[in-house]
Amino acid sequence: MRKLIQAVAAATISAAMFLAPAAALAQSPIIIKFSHVVANDTPKGKGALKFKELAEKYTDGKVKIEVYPNSSLYKDKEEIEALQLGSVQMLAPSTAKFAPLGIKEFEALDLPWLFKDEETYDKAMKGPVGKWLFQKLEAKGISGLGYWTNGFHMASANRPLITPADFQGLKVRISGSKIADRYFRDIGSIPQIMAFSEVYQALQTGVVDGCENTPSNYLTQKFYEVQKDITVSYHAHLQYAVIVDSKFWSGLPPDIRAQLEKAMDEATEYTNSIAVKENEDALAEIKKSGKTTLHYLTEDQKKAWQDAMRPTYAWAKGRVGQEVLDLVAKQLDVKMN
Numbered sequence: 001m002r003k004l005i006q007a008v009a010a011a012t013i014s015a016a017m018f019l020a021p022a023a024a025l026a027q028s029p030i031i032i033k034f035s036h037v038v039a040n041d042t043p044k045g046k047g048a049l050k051f052k053e054l055a056e057k058y059t060d061g062k063v064k065i066e067v068y069p070n071s072s073l074y075k076d077k078e079e080i081e082a083l084q085l086g087s088v089q090m091l092a093p094s095t096a097k098f099a100p101l102g103i104k105e106f107e108a109l110d111l112p113w114l115f116k117d118e119e120t121y122d123k124a125m126k127g128p129v130g131k132w133l134f135q136k137l138e139a140k141g142i143s144g145l146g147y148w149t150n151g152f153h154m155a156s157a158n159r160p161l162i163t164p165a166d167f168q169g170l171k172v173r174i175s176g177s178k179i180a181d182r183y184f185r186d187i188g189s190i191p192q193i194m195a196f197s198e199v200y201q202a203l204q205t206g207v208v209d210g211c212e213n214t215p216s217n218y219l220t221q222k223f224y225e226v227q228k229d230i231t232v233s234y235h236a237h238l239q240y241a242v243i244v245d246s247k248f249w250s251g252l253p254p255d256i257r258a259q260l261e262k263a264m265d266e267a268t269e270y271t272n273s274i275a276v277k278e279n280e281d282a283l284a285e286i287k288k289s290g291k292t293t294l295h296y297l298t299e300d301q302k303k304a305w306q307d308a309m310r311p312t313y314a315w316a317k318g319r320v321g322q323e324v325l326d327l328v329a330k331q332l333d334v335k336m337n
């Protein structure tokens with residue numbers, strides 16, 4: 001009997017020793033750092049938190065998502081390099097941020113008044129345009145997991161921006177798209193690329209005179225407190241691509257990756273379902289604050305902006321190439337020049 005007990009004990013000990021590393025591994029979760037530059041209380045911020053909630057639930061705690069909002073880990077200029085170096089695993093940059101990787105085609109999405117409304121935008125991204133653009137990223141070792149919308153840009157300054165002439169000589173902060181650079185030049189302003197986290201101070205101190213962004217970003221970054229006049233022009237669209245390093249993603253255990261993809265699909269649907277309302281609510285709050293004046297363009301005034309910015313379309317061909325313009329034109333049934 002004693003021998004049997006000893007034998008069982010020995011077997012148990014060796015089994016325990018054998019199992020120990022695997023058990024330890026099972027206990028230490030895979031960490032995914034998700035960095036972004038906007039506030040938690042925005043469509044992208046809420047989308048990131050929704051992904052965290054679902055991913056941790058579906059993987060039963062085997063994956064831990066650490067969300068770093070508000071440029072607290074990286075500024076927008078540094079994010080993609082950090083992803084490639086493996087210092088961060090997930091990002092959701094605006095699609096204007098891919099040009100430094102040598103992928104300029106995303107900038108076609110920044111053309112002024114390209115998308116009639118949010119439905120048109122959504123259709124384009126779910127169709128061939130969105131897929132084709134993700135293939136461009138894949139060629140650079142980056143995988144696109146979903147497109148998240150943040151609606152349409154407004155424009156602001158410390159003077160009313162009603163006609164193209166009002167933009168004359170205005171120093172305007174842009175986030176990086178050469179298409180935005182072009183359309184602001186078309187109307188006589190002087191665009192300047194600047195990190196998102198530096199915009200508030202630049203507006204406050206007069207380093208720049210104005211900017212463009214969506215209501216949720218104006219509200220949460222307090223841009224409206226340092227801009228006397230905002231034109232609700234909705235002249236261009238702001239969209240994000242949620243991205244991961246392809247090698248990191250394909251190196252995950254397949255069952256875990258499948259759960260994360262499910263979480264991402266649901267988080268994407270959630271984000272895109274709240275974005276319009278989030279921006280409407282943000283605009284209402286900005287209005288209520290009384291700290292800035294909101295201006296709305298008449299149809300004629302809008303047409304004057306559109307005509308003045310139109311040369312950007314012909315110029316875009318040399319920047320983003322004919323192929324993506326043809327794809328977009330076909331899918332949206334619009335003319336590109």
Ligand code: LMR
Pocket residue numbers: 037038076093094150175195196213217
């Ligand atoms: C910007 O830089 O203005 C935007 O890309 C910020 C954001 O991610 O919404």
